[in-house]
Amino acid sequence: MGSIYALAALGFNIIYNATGIINFAQGEFVMLGAMLMAYFAAVLKLPLLLAFIVVVLLVACVGLILERGCIHPLKNPSILVLVMITIAASILLKGVTMFIAGKEVHGMEYFSGENTVVDMGGAKVPTQTFWILGVLGVVVCGLVIFFNLTLAGKAMRACAFDRTAASLMGIPTKRMVMFSFFLSAAIGGMAGAVIVPISMADYQSGAMFGIKGFGAAVFGGLGNNFGAVSAGLILGILEALTAGYLSSHYKDALPLAVLLLVLFVKPSGLFGSEAAGRLKKF
Amino acid sequence: MMKRNIYIPYAVFLMIVLLAPMFVKNPYYLGVLVQVGIFSLVTMGLSLLMGYAGQISLGHAAFFGMGAYASAILTGTCHWSPWLAMGAGMLITACVAWFVGTPSLKLKGHYLAMATLGFGLIVNIFFLAEVDLTGGPSGYTFARIPHITFIKWTIKSETSSYYFVWGILLVILLLTLHIIHSRVGRALRSIHADEEAARAMGVNTAQYKVGIFILSGIYASLAGSLYAHYIRFVAPDPFGLMESVLLVTMVIVGGMGSIWGAIAGAALLIILPEALRFFQDYNILIYGAILLFIMLFLPGGIFGGSQMLWLLIRKIPGRRQEAKDG
Numbered sequence: 001m002g003s004i005y006a007l008a009a010l011g012f013n014i015i016y017n018a019t020g021i022i023n024f025a026q027g028e029f030v031m032l033g034a035m036l037m038a039y040f041a042a043v044l045k046l047p048l049l050l051a052f053i054v055v056v057l058l059v060a061c062v063g064l065i066l067e068r069g070c071i072h073p074l075k076n077p078s079i080l081v082l083v084m085i086t087i088a089a090s091i092l093l094k095g096v097t098m099f100i101a102g103k104e105v106h107g108m109e110y111f112s113g114e115n116t117v118v119d120m121g122g123a124k125v126p127t128q129t130f131w132i133l134g135v136l137g138v139v140v141c142g143l144v145i146f147f148n149l150t151l152a153g154k155a156m157r158a159c160a161f162d163r164t165a166a167s168l169m170g171i172p173t174k175r176m177v178m179f180s181f182f183l184s185a186a187i188g189g190m191a192g193a194v195i196v197p198i199s200m201a202d203y204q205s206g207a208m209f210g211i212k213g214f215g216a217a218v219f220g221g222l223g224n225n226f227g228a229v230s231a232g233l234i235l236g237i238l239e240a241l242t243a244g245y246l247s248s249h250y251k252d253a254l255p256l257a258v259l260l261l262v263l264f265v266k267p268s269g270l271f272g273s274e275a276a277g278r279l280k281k282f
Numbered sequence: 283m284m285k286r287n288i289y290i291p292y293a294v295f296l297m298i299v300l301l302a303p304m305f306v307k308n309p310y311y312l313g314v315l316v317q318v319g320i321f322s323l324v325t326m327g328l329s330l331l332m333g334y335a336g337q338i339s340l341g342h343a344a345f346f347g348m349g350a351y352a353s354a355i356l357t358g359t360c361h362w363s364p365w366l367a368m369g370a371g372m373l374i375t376a377c378v379a380w381f382v383g384t385p386s387l388k389l390k391g392h393y394l395a396m397a398t399l400g401f402g403l404i405v406n407i408f409f410l411a412e413v414d415l416t417g418g419p420s421g422y423t424f425a426r427i428p429h430i431t432f433i434k435w436t437i438k439s440e441t442s443s444y445y446f447v448w449g450i451l452l453v454i455l456l457l458t459l460h461i462i463h464s465r466v467g468r469a470l471r472s473i474h475a476d477e478e479a480a481r482a483m484g485v486n487t488a489q490y491k492v493g494i495f496i497l498s499g500i501y502a503s504l505a506g507s508l509y510a511h512y513i514r515f516v517a518p519d520p521f522g523l524m525e526s527v528l529l530v531t532m533v534i535v536g537g538m539g540s541i542w543g544a545i546a547g548a549a550l551l552i553i554l555p556e557a558l559r560f561f562q563d564y565n566i567l568i569y570g571a572i573l574l575f576i577m578l579f580l581p582g583g584i585f586g587g588s589q590m591l592w593l594l595i596r597k598i599p600g601r602r603q604e605a606k607d608g
Contacts, residue, residue: 264386
């Protein structure tokens with residue numbers, strides 16, 4: 001579960017870094033990924049890999065449309081407008097999903113067969129856990145390579161650092177914003193696609209993914225990808241512990257409480273240092 | 283100038299409110315109007331916070347819910363008088379708002395939005411989880427919430443509910459209009475325009491922001507109590523995340539920075555789904571579309587938009603005049 005928060009948090013970070021926007025529709029990307037995956041793999045019975053690729057591409061396109069349709073036309077938006085627009089977009093995505101897929105909960109079997117488990121020192125671990133961890137690992141490695149070794153990745157980092165300077169250097173910042181939405185939606189879609197066998201999804205599940213992912217992003221220091229991954233995993237473990245030892249009712253409340261606490265006490269996050277200065281800009 | 287501007291619209295509004303039941307005879311429509319009144323109370327507070335002080339809250343349904351649950355539990359389980367319960371609910375809400383608002387309102391923009399969102403979700407989870415206190419997901423079913431009595435009348439019929447709710451609304455509206463056009467209102471607007479500058483001019487921005495947050499929380503709690511006594515049943519569902527977003531949508535649709543806009547927004551977003559009955563399940567689709575449309579094309583809301591239109595209409599003859607003079 002923590003890996004999903006980590007992936008959602010990465011999605012937040014990518015858009016935040018490129019634009020300074022917190023995308024409230026990020027959770028909806030995860031939900032879309034989950035719903036589409038359940039549809040393609042369980043209903044249409046496409047091969048897993050093909051379904052996965054199609055899902056990720058589709059969700060990424062939704063991200064692209066969101067940026068082109070809602071964010072791009074705004075000339076000089078205030079934060080309130082941006083927050084409300086991404087919320088409106090997330091409601092719309094939710095509504096469209098409900099319209100098409102209905103209100104039922106959708107799920108599918110594990111990638112490596114129905115309810116397969118691996119015995120690890122007495123604890124039975126569902127095989128899907130390894131798939132999720134694997135995808136997280138691949139995404140993290142991919143992002144590291146992308147941001148450090150490719151030209152586009154370096155250009156995006158330059159945008160994050162100083163947008164004006166980047167555009168003066170000839171980097172097409174507008175296109176970078178678009179691309180950041182594409183990438184972050186793709187990651188959200190991946191997260192949704194791998195989670196759906198474990199926790200089933202319906203049209204409403206986006207909000208929780210979103211806010212917990214944001215919790216992880218803030219917890220780890222907004223804009224800090226390494227922090228996001230660690231914080232996501234920590235949150236997942238904390239949540240599992242609360243469910244096990246305290247009360248399953250409050251398992252959803254815990255990441256939120258952590259989020260509030262971090263925001264109140266140390267808004268730069270667990271692993272962020274210079275981000276505190278950035279926060280002031282808001 | 284300012285004073286005259288307050289009282290004329292207020293008097294017109296008062297007349298409309300008093301006379302409306304003569305034209306709206308159908309109890310069902312009256313019921314819809316009662317709901318408009320209840321939601322207008324919340325959006326008025328939210329409008330003070332968003333439109334005047336420029337702060338976002340995505341957790342206002344939590345305050346609304348706290349008022350409703352306080353009334354339900356204190357009158358139902360503890361057999362308090364509804365008025366006492368209402369006051370207690372407002373007091374509890376004010377304390378919570380102070381407790382949450384003090385650290386939250388140091389945050390800005392997205393962070394504030396997320397913090398209030400998180401707070402709202404936690405409160406909703408609390409309503410769901412404390413089954414012994416709130417009845418959990420199936421709602422408060424331990425006792426029927428009693429009718430409220432005002433002096434000697436029991437507020438039971440739709441007509442009496444209408445006058446009761448709108449009467450309270452009118453009092454609060456007058457209070458709010460006075461706040462806006464006072465020193466406090468000017469201070470809040472200065473925070474909206476430029477917080478640093480406001481502070482430099484000697485406005486205690488932190489205190490004002492928390493103060494207005496608490497006030498808007500109290501409005502929401504009062505509305506929640508009225509809701510509880512009107513519907514006579516509370517469940518966690520209407521106080522969740524969607525409701526918070528809906529409240530903010532009402533304020534934005536009506537036009538931020540205008541109390542009248544807040545009432546108009548509440549009226550529109552409650553009457554519209556009632557009018558478009560056949561959409562039922564799809565009203566979240568409609569809310570999303572309306573919100574997106576308003577944000578993209580009409581950032582001033584319908585009230586701001588109509589004002590702009592009015593200015594345009596008035597300007598056209600003016601321009602001709604100028605052209606003639608020139």
